[in-house]
Amino acid sequence: MKKIAFFLGKGGVGKTTISSAVAYQFAKEGKRVLIVSLDPAHNLGDVFQKSLANTPRSLDANLEGMEIDLAVWVEKYLKESREEIKANYMYQSAFSVDAYIDILKYSPGTEEYAVLWAIEYVYKEYGGRCDLIIFDTPPTALTLRFLAMPSITRLWVRELSRLREKILQKRQTILRINPKASIVRNLSEETEDAQDEPKVRGAAKKEDDLIYTKLSSIASRLAELQRLFSHESYLAVVVNPDTLSVAEALRIRQELGKLDVRLNSICLNKTTEGGEGRQNVEKNFGDCPVFATGLRQGGIGEVSQLAEIQAGGLKNDMKRFGQE
Amino acid sequence: MGAILALKRVFGFAGKVWRLATEVHRIKATDMLTFEVNEMENLFTILVCGSFMGLPSPPAAIAIELLPYMEHELRLMVARADFSQDALASIMDMLHVD
Numbered sequence: 304m305k306k307i308a309f310f311l312g313k314g315g316v317g318k319t320t321i322s323s324a325v326a327y328q329f330a331k332e333g334k335r336v337l338i339v340s341l342d343p344a345h346n347l348g349d350v351f352q353k354s355l356a357n358t359p360r361s362l363d364a365n366l367e368g369m370e371i372d373l374a375v376w377v378e379k380y381l382k383e384s385r386e387e388i389k390a391n392y393m394y395q396s397a398f399s400v401d402a403y404i405d406i407l408k409y410s411p412g413t414e415e416y417a418v419l420w421a422i423e424y425v426y427k428e429y430g431g432r433c434d435l436i437i438f439d440t441p442p443t444a445l446t447l448r449f450l451a452m453p454s455i456t457r458l459w460v461r462e463l464s465r466l467r468e469k470i471l472q473k474r475q476t477i478l479r480i481n482p483k484a485s486i487v488r489n490l491s492e493e494t495e496d497a498q499d500e501p502k503v504r505g506a507a508k509k510e511d512d513l514i515y516t517k518l519s520s521i522a523s524r525l526a527e528l529q530r531l532f533s534h535e536s537y538l539a540v541v542v543n544p545d546t547l548s549v550a551e552a553l554r555i556r557q558e559l560g561k562l563d564v565r566l567n568s569i570c571l572n573k574t575t576e577g578g579e580g581r582q583n584v585e586k587n588f589g590d591c592p593v594f595a596t597g598l599r600q601g602g603i604g605e606v607s608q609l610a611e612i613q614a615g616g617l618k619n620d621m622k623r624f625g626q627e
Numbered sequence: 628m629g630a631i632l633a634l635k636r637v638f639g640f641a642g643k644v645w646r647l648a649t650e651v652h653r654i655k656a657t658d659m660l661t662f663e664v665n666e667m668e669n670l671f672t673i674l675v676c677g678s679f680m681g682l683p684s685p686p687a688a689i690a691i692e693l694l695p696y697m698e699h700e701l702r703l704m705v706a707r708a709d710f711s712q713d714a715l716a717s718i719m720d721m722l723h724v725d
Contacts (some may be wrong), residue, residue, distance in 0.1 A: 380691060387695030404694070410678060410687030417688075452686065459685035466671050473664045481657045505699060513696040514671075521692055 304622045305537045307426065307436050310570075312541035313551040314442035317572040320603055321541050321596055322439040323350045324612035325621070330366035331610065334434040338368045339425055341418055342441040345370040351606055359429060363606070367433075369425075376417035377408055415449040416456075419528055422449075426531065435621075443551055447558050453529040454562055457522060464518045471515065474507040533564045537621050541570045544580020549587055556588070568620050571595045592620055662718075669707045672700040 310322040319340070326338040337359055340347035347370055348355040351362045357375055359367035381404055388404075407413065425436060440446040477484050506512040538559065540552045556566045569588050574580055574595050585593050597613040675693055677684030684690075694701075710717050 384691045391695050392698045407687045412686035470667045477657055477660045481653050
């Protein structure tokens with residue numbers, strides 16, 4: 304069985320209910336499960352009738368749950384960056400970098416990035432003590448953006464690294480031509496009367512350049528996340544027997560294909576015992592197994608009702624992956 | 628004996644001239660390459676912080692991660708903004724054209 308499972312789908316199709324049922328039933332079988340809500344509009348705690356937070360809390364035997372607060376994660380990264388700036392900069396007030404970072408909080412992409420690092424943190428911090436981590440994702444748009452983030456960002460990081468390499472090569476050339484060139488002299492010295500001396504600063508080797516090493520570390524973290532999504536994760540899309548949710552599921556599969564991430568199964572939720580709409584879903588997702596989870600009139604009232612949701616086929620499919 | 632001494636002086640002088648010329652060219656070459664490096668560093672900063680100038684740029688989070696190490700690059704970018712007001716003069720200065 305793969306270590307991570309993601310439940311995706313249109314808003315309101317029952318992602319939280321299905322992911323909770325799967326987590327609950329695996330935990331009942333003796334697997335240690337952590338269920339994590341990434342949806343900014345959390346309702347995982349409502350399903351289990353417990354208050355959840357940014358750290359795992361026990362929900363049942365073998366089962367823990369947590370709700371990622373994206374605002375806290377964004378603040379955490381900004382705080383780390385601010386502290387590093389204060390430590391590294393000669394004087395920060397000159398550029399009002401602090402104010403600049405405050406604005407960055409509202410930049411597009413920051414939230415998706417925070418989700419990525421939250422997933423990485425959960426996997427590294429709690430992966431060792433769990434057999435399975437289940438992520439209940441936000442509605443499609445945000446989920447696809449954060450799943451796409453590693454591959455898009457890696458392209459940028461690769462290009463920035465190439466440019467940085469060229470800068471370092473030029474600095475090495477300068478040092479070869481003029482070994483006396485001071486490449487570590489800071490700008491305050493330069494502004495004084497040292498016009499005749501070479502004005503190259505910083506490192507000349509990749510391993511000494513802080514920016515290059517930071518770019519390399521970002522690239523390797525992103526590569527690891529991409530590997531996590533494409534090789535270590537089981538992805539299921541929850542659909543209802545209606546045209547809109549099926550159409551959105553098709554778009555999800557198409558987008559995942561572009562990212563080289565495989566969609567493993569379809570969970571048909573809110574269908575009748577006769578399997579209303581199943582044929583339509585199977586027709587659209589011919590190569591993907593479809594599991595009907597049964598319809599619960601009135602939704603989940605008690606936690607124990609999670610055991611009644613038909614998730615046997617889905618669980619067997621999840622167990623099968625990773626054993627091939 | 629006198630001829631040898633004179634020859635030594637000539638070679639000594641020629642050596643000094645050679646070393647001086649080499650040094651001058653070395654400094655000129657270094658200046659030009661430094662100019663190029665500064666331009667590349669400026670380009671790097673503009674790329675990283677491009678979202679603030681309406682340029683295509685990497686996700687803002689990359690800027691957050693790199694900013695702590697980019698003090699020099701940021702100062703250079705501000706200096707380059709001044710330089711762009713009179714770029715020709717700066718290039719003439721680099722080439723030692725009076």
